[in-house]
Amino acid sequence: MTDVLPAGSLDGKVALVTGSSRGIGADTVRYLAEAGADVVINFRNKAPRAEKLAAQLRELGRRVLVVGADLTDPASIGEMFDAVKAEFGRLDVLVLNASGGMESGMAEDYALTLNRDAQINVLDAAVPLLGDGARVVFVTSHQAHFIRTTPTMPEYEPVALSKRAGEDALRERIPGLAERGIGFTVVSGDMIEGTITATLLERANPGAIAERRESAGKLYNVSEFAAEVARAVVDEVPADNTRLVGDVSAFAAE
Ligand SMILES: NC(=O)c1ccc[n+]([C@@H]2O[C@H](COP(=O)([O-])OP(=O)(O)OC[C@H]3O[C@@H](n4cnc5c(N)ncnc54)[C@H](OP(=O)(O)O)[C@@H]3O)[C@@H](O)[C@H]2O)c1
Numbered sequence: 354m355t356d357v358l359p360a361g362s363l364d365g366k367v368a369l370v371t372g373s374s375r376g377i378g379a380d381t382v383r384y385l386a387e388a389g390a391d392v393v394i395n396f397r398n399k400a401p402r403a404e405k406l407a408a409q410l411r412e413l414g415r416r417v418l419v420v421g422a423d424l425t426d427p428a429s430i431g432e433m434f435d436a437v438k439a440e441f442g443r444l445d446v447l448v449l450n451a452s453g454g455m456e457s458g459m460a461e462d463y464a465l466t467l468n469r470d471a472q473i474n475v476l477d478a479a480v481p482l483l484g485d486g487a488r489v490v491f492v493t494s495h496q497a498h499f500i501r502t503t504p505t506m507p508e509y510e511p512v513a514l515s516k517r518a519g520e521d522a523l524r525e526r527i528p529g530l531a532e533r534g535i536g537f538t539v540v541s542g543d544m545i546e547g548t549i550t551a552t553l554l555e556r557a558n559p560g561a562i563a564e565r566r567e568s569a570g571k572l573y574n575v576s577e578f579a580a581e582v583a584r585a586v587v588d589e590v591p592a593d594n595t596r597l598v599g600d601v602s603a604f605a606a607e
Pocket of ligand 1: 371372373374375376377378395396397398399400422423424425449450451452453467492493494495516541542543544545546548549550551
């Protein structure tokens with residue numbers, strides 16, 4: 354057990370983290386469960402990993418629902434929330450973590466489909482289940498959040514632009530969410546040590562990670578960044594709906 358969140362701070366809550374079979378999503382869903390939440394683990398491909406994590410979280414005494422869903426398929430999203438409704442009847446926390454766009458062999462507009470359209474479709478499908486006091490957290494990178502003012506590596510640019518487009522589309526929903534008592538926070542972080550994305554970028558730009566680490570002073574690892582995502586779920590929503598993790602001095606504010 355860790356003490357990322359105060360013990361019992363999510364007792365009785367139900368939380369769904371998209372893309373939570375591995376990486377940042379998996380650590381986030383674990384922290385939420387450790388703090389008392391019953392959880393929904395969503396995966397696209399990694400069913401065995403999702404089931405293994407679910408078994409660990411059930412040992413903590415939590416109810417865990419594992420749902421396979423390709424978020425780029427609206428029917429798949431609908432089936433996921435039908436399953437959540439049938440199992441729990443409601444949702445208190447939605448973490449929009451799933452992301453992509455650097456996979457090979459995908460359609461040209463895949464990044465935008467996943468990082469913008471799917472995020473909005475997931476939110477829209479979740480809203481009927483989210484009550485007063487619920488929280489939505491969108492996970493992004495500094496390279497995407499600041500893409501309008503700070504260029505990034507060419508290999509990541511389409512992903513960065515699509516994630517920023519997703520962030521902008523989600524932010525347009527803030528007033529409507531606020532009317533329903535639903536808080537919305539964007540959590541943005543620098544490159545994360547040890548992730549597939551960072552490895553792919555390093556392969557294309559040898560030395561890029563070391564350069565970012567030097568410039569930022571420190572790069573977060575998966576569990577450290579996931580802890581910040583989990584804290585954003587329970588902490589007060591910032592006035593600008595934005596939680597910037599780590600050093601941002603290399604990124605120009607808008
Ligand atoms: N990596 C970094 O350096 C970094 C830095 C800052 C912020 N972030 C942000 O942190 C979040 C997680 O990043 P990560 O590096 O942990 O990502 P990752 O290792 O690439 O994992 C992405 C997750 O999204 C899921 N996913 C991908 N496409 C999907 C789809 N079509 N439908 C449903 N699920 C899908 C994957 O599921 P499967 O495993 O089942 O395919 C996986 O669980 C992202 O929002 C990312 O922008 C990452």
